[in-house]
Amino acid sequence: MEKLSHHHYQLSGAILLFCVILSLGDHGLMVCGENNYELMVMGQNITGEVEEFQVGVVIDANTSVAKVWLTCMDMALSEFYASHKNYKTRLVLHVMDSKNDVLDASSAALDLIRNHKVQAIIGPTTSAQAINVAHLGKRYHVPIISFSATSPSISLAQNPYFIRTSIEESSQVNAIAAVVKKFGWREVVPLYEDTEYGHGVIPYLMDAFQNINTRVPYRSVFPSEATDDQITQELNELDKMQTRVLILHMLSPLGLRVFKKAKVLGMMNKGYVWIITSGLGTDLNSFEPSDIETMQGVLGIRPYISQHKEVAAFQGRWKIKIRKEYPDIESKLDIFGIWSYDTIRALASVVENSQTGPELLQELSNMKFEGLSGVFHLVNRQLQSDAFQILNICGSGIRDIGIWKPSDGTNKLNLRPVIWPGDSTEKPKGWEIPLKDRKLRIGVPIKDGFNEFVKTTENSCNGTRYDVAGYCIDVFTTALEKLPYCVPHEFIPYKKNESGKAGSYYDDLVHQVQVQNFDVVVGDVTITATRSQQVDFTLPYTEGGVSMIVLVKRDLSKDTWVFLKPLEWKLWVTTGAFFLLVGVVIWILEHRVNREFRGGPHSMYQWGTMLSFSFSMLVFAHKERVLSNLGRFVMGIWLFVVLILTQSYTANLASMLTIQRSDPTYNDVNKLIGHGYNVGYQEGSFVFGMLKNMGFDESNLKSYRSPREFDEAFSKGTSEGGIVAAFEELPFIELILAEYCNKYMTVGDIYPYDGFGFVFPKGSPLCPDISRTILSTREEGGTERFKKGWFKNQKSCADNKDPYGSSNSLTLGSFWILFLITGICSALAIIVFLTVFVYENKQILIDPSISTRNKILNLLRKFSEHDENRLITYFEHPACSDQKKVIDNRVHAVEISIDAVNSHPQIHSSPMAGNVSAWHDNSNAEMGDYTTLGTDYIIASENCTLPDADTRTDVKKITP
Structure with a gap:
């Protein structure tokens, strides 16, 4: 890390001559020289010869920090040799002033090499000075050891004799990136000085931000000797930008001036984030209270030095020494003083065994020991970093809020709470829309059609203002409202450029x-x-893609199995099952009292009767007469259900037979291009450019602005400049097909494109925030609600390739309640019938002489027998032959029961068996006389009704 003094170093032209004798424990120290001074440590208690190792020190000697560092080096020499008295070598330091100048630093180094025959040089102070001095070291094979030149611009590969005993600036970039990633900031702006030190770390910083997907939209460069006006001007430019995360990479003199101006301009208030690199971070302990006051809320990075007991003890000894030697200097020990201490100890250790340049270089290149700064580990001639300390300037002091280690990468960083600029504990979002006194300007298109998406209308109060609405507007405003911060905005319609090219709006x-x-x-x-x-675009909020639309060509359907389509298979199965069920129920209710349900010469006859009766009810052609009340009740319910089913089936089948199969008029894009047919596109759409790229001639591309103009273009025909096909985006296709459902259809492949998105400037932090709220809105069903709200009058028009598909079939769900009623009624009828049957035959059940098995068999036998008391008798009069209704070749005539005959006084018969020729007016006729005639008769009067008192009727016996 480069070190600059807090005050500019000025040296008069006079020659500085001095000689100081100091007492230092068991050592004597003599300093003297001309424009330089030489430190020589003599060991009084060492026996034998001592070999001196000449070391040059190039430093900005007239600065306070130089005095701090020289004191540390002096202490390192005395303490090292005090603990290593048996060493045969002693370092002799020749210190020369670089006067804070690159050329003076090079001149001092050259003088040390040529005149003082130094075997190694420590320094110089800055990276700019170190570059030239490193070249001299390479030329003369003299190791150049620097504990303060931290810029990565000094190439170790090109300078093989350069050794860095400090942490290189590029080592901290991942720590900075980890902080940025920790708080989720997506844009940062670096501020750095226009020096070798400032430029050196920037490429590494850019790479680190790129790895965490953080943009750097701007770089702010300050001249090293910038005036106050220049600083103010550059800060004003930064304030106009939306990025509020600022990375300051400067040395103390310029960095403090920037913070003072930033505070005046209000850039140290809430919402801003300032992060300083180690250039300022390592000097924080030496800043004045007024300097700390201007940096409230700033985060800092600096190499971590563990405060173990050795460091604390050294700090105590150092304070005593610095106050004794420089009572007028109020400086604090910094990390460079500690590194200078470790550097002297490392050099003193290796020169005991290696003193020539190449050997010394080799020994130092891989040096490792436990120093004040921690593990002093050189790898390939460079000190390795163990950790970086994350600081927060708050109040009058500095808070340690976390430690970052290289092994953590950018994903693992635990920090304590931070006090941000403006004394805020709320994490800044890292950006602000620099609106000042204006609102967010939102441009919206002015459309002549498809206004369900965007609709702009002039405000009646002010002709220059517009009211905007539509699906897109609702999605955006909802996403904006979900942001955790307020964004004032206004919608500004964008008027069309009449001179613009087609498709360019x-x-x-x-x-x-x-x-x-x-x-x-x-x-x-x-x-x-x-x-x-x-x-930049947000995530799409609609379906994407482009498809071709053409007119449909109709052909009458020829489907062999179309008669099955009106009902779905579940309804067919259920209907068939209920036909069987009702047939069985009617047979159970009728077979004991109705001879037509008693069967014929074979047992299968009853099954045939049962099935034929059930299915003949479908067309109301059943010949068997249902005579019991329960049977009539069930049959009445079922006939009503059958009526509903047949009417629905007939209506749906008729509708299907009138539907015509749809085929496209054109389905080959290459044919459209080859024949030069006109095709349509929506005015202003990117589809125009897409069609040109596909090979369509521009003269064959016709625009439309609304669904109505779309339909008119197809209606014109090619001879009048109409179109035969159109290419449109999927959201618009939904609207077109909804309005013209059976007239157009989509054909061919869908050309892949993303859907609609909201447009933001490149790198806008608002864009990803809106994308996240769009996703949230979609997951909550908001976009679907908006779609239903704006497209509620539009009916969906699916492209059914099968016009008789299951979507048009009647489903079981439409009739389930009818089947339920039929089932319940049938069950009730069976329950009533069985209850009466069991009651009438209870003597069988209560007979104690019969076993349970025989009781059940007797009941079943009784159940299968006819009921003599309720069996129906039929009669017919020959005179009714002209009036009789014939169904299935069977006579349909008036029917009465035995009870009815017995109760009618005019009906009786002769006691003779066989044919009966006449009625007798015998009111005293008894039932016994009547029953001798047989059991199967049809009775009718001349007018096909029951005979009156004055009616005499011939009767004919009918044999079944």
Whole structure:
């Protein structure tokens, strides 16, 4: 790390002559010289010869920090040789003043090499000085050991005799990146001085930020001797930018002046983030209280020195010595003083065995021992960093808030709470829209159609103002409201440029963000690669892609199995099952009292009767007469259900047979291009450029602005300049097909494009925040609600390739309640029937002489027998033959029961068996006389009704 004094070093032209004799324990120290001074340590208690090792020191001698460092080196020599009295070598330091000048530093080094025959040089102070001195070391094979030249601009590969016993500046860049990543800042601006020190670390800093995806939109460079006006001007430029995370890489003199001006300009208030590198961080302990006051809330980085007991003891000894030798200097021990102490100890240790340049270089290159600064480990001639300390300037002091180690990388960093500028504990978001007294300018397109997405209307109160609405506007305003901070904004419609090229309106609108006429653009703007090179887009909030739309060509459907399509398979199965169920229920209710359900000569006849009766009800053609009340009740319910089903089936089948299969009029893009057909695109859309790239001639590209103009362009025909196809984005296709559902269809592949996105300037921190809130809105269903709200009058029009598909079939869900009612009624009828049957035959159940098994068999046998008391008798009069209704070749006539005949006084018969020829007016006829006639008769009067009292009717027996 380069060290500069707090005061400029001035040296008069007079020759400085002095001689000082000091007492130092068991050692004597004599300092004398002309424009230099020589430190010579003599060991009084050492026996034998002592070999001197000449070491040059090039330093800005007239600075307070130089006195601190020289004191540390003096202590290192005395303490090292006090503990190593048996060493045969002693370092002799020749100190020369570099006068804070690059040329003077080189001249001093050359003088030390040529005239004083030094075998190594410690220094110089700054990196700029060290570059030239390192070249001299390479030329004369003299190791140059620097504990303060920290800039990575000094190439160790090009300077093989240069050894850095300090931490290189580039070692801290990952610590800085870890802090930036910890707080989630996505943009930073470095401020650095225009010197070798300032420029050296910047490339490494850029790489570190790139690795964590943090942008550096601007670099602020300050002249090393910048005036107050220059500092103010540059800070004003920074204040106009939206980035508020500032990385200050400067030495103390310039850095403190920048902070003083920043405080005056209000740049040390809430919302700003200042991070200083080790150039200022290592000097914090030596700053005046007034300097600390201007840096409130600043974060700092500096190499970590563990405060173990050896360091504390050394600091105590150093304070005694510095006050004794320099009572008028109020300096504090810094890390460079500690590094200078360790450097002298390292050099004194290796010269005992190696004194020539190459050997000394080799020994120092891989030096490792436990020093005051920690593990003093040189790898490839450079000190390795163990850790960096993260500091926070607060109040009158410095807070240690964390430690970063190289092994942590940029992902692991634990920090204690931070006090930010403006005495705030709330983490700054790292950017501000530099609006000052204005609002965020949001550009929106002015559209003549498809206003469901963006609709601009002039405000009646002010003709220059517009009211904006639409799906895109709702999505954006909702995303904006979800931000954890307030962003004042206003919508500004962008008027069309009449002189613009075709298809360039949206490109021009996007360009307005790039040239800073708008801060944001909101609308149906598609994300494309070309536009993304100029601006940043949020994540898409609509479906993306472009497809071709053509007219449909109709052909009558020829589907062999179309008659099955009106009902879905579940409904077919359920209907069939209920036909069987109702047939079984009717048979159970009728077979004991109705001979037509009693069967014929074979047992399968009853099953045939049951099935034919059930399915004949579908067309109401059942010939069997249902006579029991329960049977009529069930059949009535079922006939109603059958009526509903047949009517629904007929209506749906008729509808399907009138639907025509849709085929596209054109489906080959190459054919459209080859024949020179006209195709359409939405005015101002990027689709215009896409079609030109596909090979369409510009003269064949026709624009439209609304669904109505779209339809008119197709209606004109090619002879009148109309179009045969159009290429449109998927969100607009939904609207077009919804309005013209059966007239157009999409064909071919979908050309992949992203959907609509909101436009922001390159690197805008607001862009990713809006993207996150868009995702949140979509996950909560907000975008779907907006879509339903704006497109609520639009009906979906799916492209059904099967016009008789399952989507048009009637489902079980439409009729389940009817089947439920039928099932319940059937179950109730069976329950009532069985209850009556069991009650009438209870003597079987209560007979104690019959076993349970026989009881069940007797009941089943009884269940299968006919009921003599309720069996139906049929009669027919020959005179009704002209009026009789014939169904399935069976006579359909009036039917009465035995009870009805018995109760009618005019109906009786002769006691003879066989045919009965006449009625007898015998009111005393008994039932026994009637029953001798047989069991199967049809009774009818001449007018096909029951006979009146005065009616005499011939009766004919009908054999079943």
